[in-house]
Amino acid sequence: MRGEVILLSRNIKISGEDIESWGAQFVTSDTTEFDVVNDSIITRFGKTMIDNVEFKNCSQIDTQKAAIRFENAQGKWSSVTNSAFHHGYGWGINVKTSANLHFANNNIFFFGPIGVSIGGGAKNITFDGNVVAHIQKRTTVEAGDMF
């Protein structure tokens, strides 16, 4: 089959300052807070709508903190489409105990050791037309003149 060529650039860029293989991360969740004034519980529901956005140097090595992560995000629906996630030292996408998410036509390139993880109680997730490539094993490298 003819080789795929994927576009990694977008005009909105989210990136981590390139330091110690430690990228940035984006997490969406639901949470509860105690309202001291009214003596009640407030529940907040995270909602993320992303289209044509580039994530570069995002994800944190040896953690599950992926470039984009949905963790306990169930109350509202979110969508990630037509975006590019590339060059992270950790996971690309992580969906955990979350629901009602739509991922379509995204390019996920150069992560490791996991490109996309959807598990741990995830439900009603659609994953359509995404390209996942160049997912590397976790390796040990020579430190060189790092230290």
Added chain:
Amino acid sequence: MAGEYVHIEPSWNMLLDLEETPVLGLIQINGRLTFDQTKNINFRAKHIFVRAGELIIGNATHPYEKEGRITLHGEKDSKAIVFDNAIEAGNKLIANVGLVQMYGKPRTKESQMTRLTKSTAKGDTTINVAPGLDWVQGDLVGILPTSYNQLASDEGEISAYDAATGIATLTAPLKYYHFG
């Protein structure tokens, strides 16, 4: 000021029109923060926490057309934030329990993923792909492997693309053969 804690209050509707912010500390958004659609913006911070508010960059009918950046700063040992006991939020992040909406300039579906129309060899600096794509100088592309080696992919920056012929020139030679 650099490193400063910034709180966007619930009733505020703020327009961010600075071309480059200082590296702020924690930004807590309880109102609305919107990128100015007419400006190139680099929003720099250590943590952005969208709590009871909204972070808006473009919308579905009016995508953001300029160059917009959110650059997150910090290192592994930087201070982490906690917003829920059950979730390890960590550091150097955008944490959203409100609304984050980002709509960038649309790229055509064909431009986002195309295929080689001619095989390329190691050392080549041009690739042949479909004509009529919206690629421009400076775009980054990934050229995926066609061999048994799943890591035999290339990445390149486009220095020129001829929309009539579909020939794209890269700034550096390819490292691997790719079937097309």
